[in-house]
Amino acid sequence: MSSYCVATYRCHDDKADFHKKAQSIAVGLTVGSWTELPSAKQKQMEKHLGQVLSVEVTEPTGSAVDLANGTAERYADIRIAYPDINFSADIPALLVTVFGKLSMDGKVKLIDLQFSPSFLDGFGGPKFGIAGVRELLGVHDRPLLMSIFKSVVGHDLEELSHQFYGQAAGGVDLIKDDEILFENPLTPIEKRVEACMEAAGRAQAVTGQKLLYAVNVTGPASKLADQAKRAIDAGANALLFNVLAYGFDTLRELSADPDINVPIAAHPALSGALYPSPHYGISASVLLGKLMRLSGADLVLFPSPYGSVVMPKAENMAIRHALVTNNLQQDYVYRAPEQSGTDTYPILRGSFPVPSAGIHPGLVPWIIRDFGTEVVVNAGGGIHGHPLGTAAGGQAFRQAIDAVMNGVSLAEYAESHPELGAAIERWGAKE
Amino acid sequence: MSSYCVATYRCHDDKADFHKKAQSIAVGLTVGSWTELPSAKQKQMEKHLGQVLSVEVTEPTGSAVDLANGTAERYADIRIAYPDINFSADIPALLVTVFGKLSMDGKVKLIDLQFSPSFLDGFGGPKFGIAGVRELLGVHDRPLLMSIFKSVVGHDLEELSHQFYGQAAGGVDLIKDDEILFENPLTPIEKRVEACMEAAGRAQAVTGQKLLYAVNVTGPASKLADQAKRAIDAGANALLFNVLAYGFDTLRELSADPDINVPIAAHPALSGALYPSPHYGISASVLLGKLMRLSGADLVLFPSPYGSVVMPKAENMAIRHALVTNNLQQDYVYRAPEQSGTDTYPILRGSFPVPSAGIHPGLVPWIIRDFGTEVVVNAGGGIHGHPLGTAAGGQAFRQAIDAVMNGVSLAEYAESHPELGAAIERWGAKE
Missing domain, CATH: 3.20.20.110 (Ribulose bisphosphate carboxylase, large subunit, C-terminal domain)
Incomplete structure (x- = not known):
């Protein structure tokens, strides 16, 4: 049974294909390459592959409200699920996995994290x-x-x-x-x-x-x-x-x-x-x-x-x-x-x-x-x-x-x- | 003999009085208050007071070059010297002193640090x-x-x-x-x-x-x-x-x-x-x-x-x-x-x-x-x-x-x- 932690990113880009970008994040930050793998290898690596959960693109309308709200730029919210099996159950490993390299790759902000039950298991939280x-x-x-x-x-x-x-x-x-x-x-x-x-x-x-x-x-x-x-x-x-x-x-x-x-x-x-x-x-x-x-x-x-x-x-x-x-x-x-x-x-x-x-x-x-x-x-x-x-x-x-x-x-x-x-x-x- | 580490900030603001802002940083991140102190107390606290070294304001010209270079906004580069006596000789203490609270106070980026000889003394640097x-x-x-x-x-x-x-x-x-x-x-x-x-x-x-x-x-x-x-x-x-x-x-x-x-x-x-x-x-x-x-x-x-x-x-x-x-x-x-x-x-x-x-x-x-x-x-x-x-x-x-x-x-x-x-x-x- 696979178990995943989920990162949500807000990506700003005037013209990117956000669905393609989401796929490249999901592959690039996990198994590295996918489509070029032989199918036997794909079967073996599938449990390590990141999964794109959703891509919500917001196109700028140029409206006064957009301009006032600072939402005049084109962006997408992208949710990616990362298999727990890829990282140790600690915050440095999770952050480096989901945002280590990606943080340096254009206008991208990490806006949410969801933890799997088994990842959470390693944390006691506040003592009091x-x-x-x-x-x-x-x-x-x-x-x-x-x-x-x-x-x-x-x-x-x-x-x-x-x-x-x-x-x-x-x-x-x-x-x-x-x-x-x-x-x-x-x-x-x-x-x-x-x-x-x-x-x-x-x-x-x-x-x-x-x-x-x-x-x-x-x-x-x-x-x-x-x-x-x-x-x-x-x-x-x-x-x-x-x-x-x-x-x-x-x-x-x-x-x-x-x-x-x-x-x-x-x-x-x-x-x-x-x-x-x-x-x-x-x-x-x-x-x-x-x-x-x-x-x-x-x-x-x-x-x-x-x-x-x-x-x-x-x-x-x-x-x-x-x-x-x-x-x-x-x-x-x-x-x-x-x-x-x-x-x-x-x-x-x-x-x-x-x-x-x-x-x-x-x-x-x-x-x-x-x-x-x-x-x-x-x-x-x-x-x-x-x-x-x-x-x-x-x-x-x-x-x-x-x-x-x-x-x-x-x-x-x-x-x-x-x-x-x-x-x-x-x-x-x-x- | 006083010894200081120096932080340089780039502050963006459409209309701030950057000289006043610099003074408020120098006081606020060190002794907390200054002008209201009695002069005997000022004498005692002077060695703890931050010093404004320079304030260089860049006004936007609205020129095409400015717009192209992303320098169309008004900003100032502010250099502040922080007395070593205020913090322990470690990077967390230096960063928290010069940018802990300030990082949350408007559009301000830490763009340079200079270390005092005595601060540097605590660091061996690369072993190889x-x-x-x-x-x-x-x-x-x-x-x-x-x-x-x-x-x-x-x-x-x-x-x-x-x-x-x-x-x-x-x-x-x-x-x-x-x-x-x-x-x-x-x-x-x-x-x-x-x-x-x-x-x-x-x-x-x-x-x-x-x-x-x-x-x-x-x-x-x-x-x-x-x-x-x-x-x-x-x-x-x-x-x-x-x-x-x-x-x-x-x-x-x-x-x-x-x-x-x-x-x-x-x-x-x-x-x-x-x-x-x-x-x-x-x-x-x-x-x-x-x-x-x-x-x-x-x-x-x-x-x-x-x-x-x-x-x-x-x-x-x-x-x-x-x-x-x-x-x-x-x-x-x-x-x-x-x-x-x-x-x-x-x-x-x-x-x-x-x-x-x-x-x-x-x-x-x-x-x-x-x-x-x-x-x-x-x-x-x-x-x-x-x-x-x-x-x-x-x-x-x-x-x-x-x-x-x-x-x-x-x-x-x-x-x-x-x-x-x-x-x-x-x-x-x-x-």
């Missing part, structure tokens, strides 16, 4: 996932709130601890390191964890709530796991990781390591080199959605459609879907027609979507409208820049979340909640 | 390099010749060994695995190495020349080094590695490992997701040039400007320059104005450029004209597709190289060399 992170925090009935340090480079432990306390005192659920904080003499990782977790303890005595601190794991690739374990030994209860700088398999290994028993937040640093072009690269929903979840990210940050670093909302929704859907069969899993539909396959835990950048309390209704409640509201400037201080910044977000969860408008809730009121006065509210 | 690979092969007076298996997926050891012998018998210097050959039951890496090196020995008895076989190292990230060592124990005398699937630091670690004492050929698989867009990503000269050499690739494959998978020639030349230049100071190294110019810094060995795809013997004069003799001529179809067979395919290439090295035209040389003659008849010659 959405439910596990909620369990650690004891919060089940509302979106979570994450905050980001204001500035970290050049600051010492005392300053970091001070910033940390201010954020924690406002009632945030998670605090993440800045992704550009590396090993440095002022705030080495173990000392940093100790100082911040001490501040977390002091804040908990006031707020009565738990908090996860995602410390940035950095440095030589083969030492990442050791560094993570040292941080955990020092008290770290979450990790931050710049996945694209190291590759998805390194995230998978960190996530699968039984001694790394804390949630991992995946940072999207460098991903903008890959997803924004309409002609080249890998779509955001594959890169920051499916592959992050598959590799075991418990939380995934990505640019929100609301703020300064903007990703189109449709792409945000596609990432969200890839991270949280339980309808894995339709979107994640491809079954070849001859496969029975009754065998089981693993359902990966969901990853928390964390739309980031430019978030202030007035956007909370939009975030919850777009993402539902399985979302982490993440803010930096929107917390530190609060007119009444950092702690008030966190409180304003928590109040905004409470208002939405209770079906009360922010404007009304702000009347009895001065921190939210001050935030709305500063940044406005979109309801 | 151009001279070392020549030494292993005992070939000093001509371009090298590499060949690629015709098809590998679904073939067994006997078939691979047969293909290998055909290539080796033609007098090629290096044979590389296909990058899509992963661990598989038909040709597991140790058995494959044994079978191919046995074929290499038989061929050497005929040709009298040495040969390197670059076997593909694949699988889980943390097991790559072990796999490489097992392959070497089984007789492998070179490695192939899909660098982009694992990240540059993993290549650096393989290269720096004292037990991995064979040359490493870097494959460009997936790089097309990053370099071709004019608006996004990382330029080919950084990705397949400077970072590959810095990470220790002894040979670097990239799409040639001649064949089917086309990269513009100017980009090929920029990659070549990054791989082979000894004029490191100008292109690789940035010295801050206050730094003395007399201290020493490491000169990395050069990496062999391997322009690939669509190469046939008739292109050899062009390759040598463009690349000089420090180049590896690399062919697949141009060897296997030779009318007189695979061995004749290799011979035709060796003859083409000999012709050019002796200043004889291919047409003239072909008169007394039937293999070259048949190749030219099949594919033509560009002289």
Whole structure:
């Protein structure tokens, strides 16, 4: 019984025969040649041959709508099924097979991946996932709130601890390191964890709530796991990781390591080199959605459609879907027609979507409208820049979340909640 | 004394104030905020602050030439110096610092990197390099010749060994695995190495020349080094590695490992997701040039400007320059104005450029004209597709190289060399 993973490509070309191109991809990236093989050899090689599933050509109409939508160019969406037997069950092998050479061959973007049940079998997915992170925090009935340090480079432990306390005192659920904080003499990782977790303890005595601190794991690739374990030994209860700088398999290994028993937040640093072009690269929903979840990210940050670093909302929704859907069969899993539909396959835990950048309390209704409640509201400037201080910044977000969860408008809730009121006065509210 | 690495960005924007944007990058990716800091704090933080070195704005002229060259859009090249003190001396930290968040912030492409002497100090570069690979092969007076298996997926050891012998018998210097050959039951890496090196020995008895076989190292990230060592124990005398699937630091670690004492050929698989867009990503000269050499690739494959998978020639030349230049100071190294110019810094060995795809013997004069003799001529179809067979395919290439090295035209040389003659008849010659 054959088993396939499926790649979907968007190819732009003014005049290509896309059906021919699809055939040449299916053959070229698998058995190499086909029509010239003797039929006995074809029979032997058939299980290795890529299959063209569909070719959907979109011709430009030249209409104003096309021009406005950037769909004025001729393109085709091509789906190809690749036999699992051709590659080992790891992300580098899959990506190199379906997009290694092809990525260099004209205007072609990898816009979707579907995994076979047997390929998926090799992946544990997030160790905690959405439910596990909620369990650690004891919060089940509302979106979570994450905050980001204001500035970290050049600051010492005392300053970091001070910033940390201010954020924690406002009632945030998670605090993440800045992704550009590396090993440095002022705030080495173990000392940093100790100082911040001490501040977390002091804040908990006031707020009565738990908090996860995602410390940035950095440095030589083969030492990442050791560094993570040292941080955990020092008290770290979450990790931050710049996945694209190291590759998805390194995230998978960190996530699968039984001694790394804390949630991992995946940072999207460098991903903008890959997803924004309409002609080249890998779509955001594959890169920051499916592959992050598959590799075991418990939380995934990505640019929100609301703020300064903007990703189109449709792409945000596609990432969200890839991270949280339980309808894995339709979107994640491809079954070849001859496969029975009754065998089981693993359902990966969901990853928390964390739309980031430019978030202030007035956007909370939009975030919850777009993402539902399985979302982490993440803010930096929107917390530190609060007119009444950092702690008030966190409180304003928590109040905004409470208002939405209770079906009360922010404007009304702000009347009895001065921190939210001050935030709305500063940044406005979109309801 | 401050020490800086420098990133150059090309930013496209119809109306941005590029000088303001440059300042906001320099501050935003380092200390976070600046003008609002008290002056005592500024003094303390100054050594962490990014510096704008230059902003060159190109306004569109609307001319036909601009339109034809794709330079009809407004853009600026912005150079920013980042203090080394802000990041650890590794490629992930440098890339995340200079392009982590920024990659997601509009139309911005990373088009160059210059390293400080102290950053470079942490890198050994290629263990063999151009001279070392020549030494292993005992070939000093001509371009090298590499060949690629015709098809590998679904073939067994006997078939691979047969293909290998055909290539080796033609007098090629290096044979590389296909990058899509992963661990598989038909040709597991140790058995494959044994079978191919046995074929290499038989061929050497005929040709009298040495040969390197670059076997593909694949699988889980943390097991790559072990796999490489097992392959070497089984007789492998070179490695192939899909660098982009694992990240540059993993290549650096393989290269720096004292037990991995064979040359490493870097494959460009997936790089097309990053370099071709004019608006996004990382330029080919950084990705397949400077970072590959810095990470220790002894040979670097990239799409040639001649064949089917086309990269513009100017980009090929920029990659070549990054791989082979000894004029490191100008292109690789940035010295801050206050730094003395007399201290020493490491000169990395050069990496062999391997322009690939669509190469046939008739292109050899062009390759040598463009690349000089420090180049590896690399062919697949141009060897296997030779009318007189695979061995004749290799011979035709060796003859083409000999012709050019002796200043004889291919047409003239072909008169007394039937293999070259048949190749030219099949594919033509560009002289």
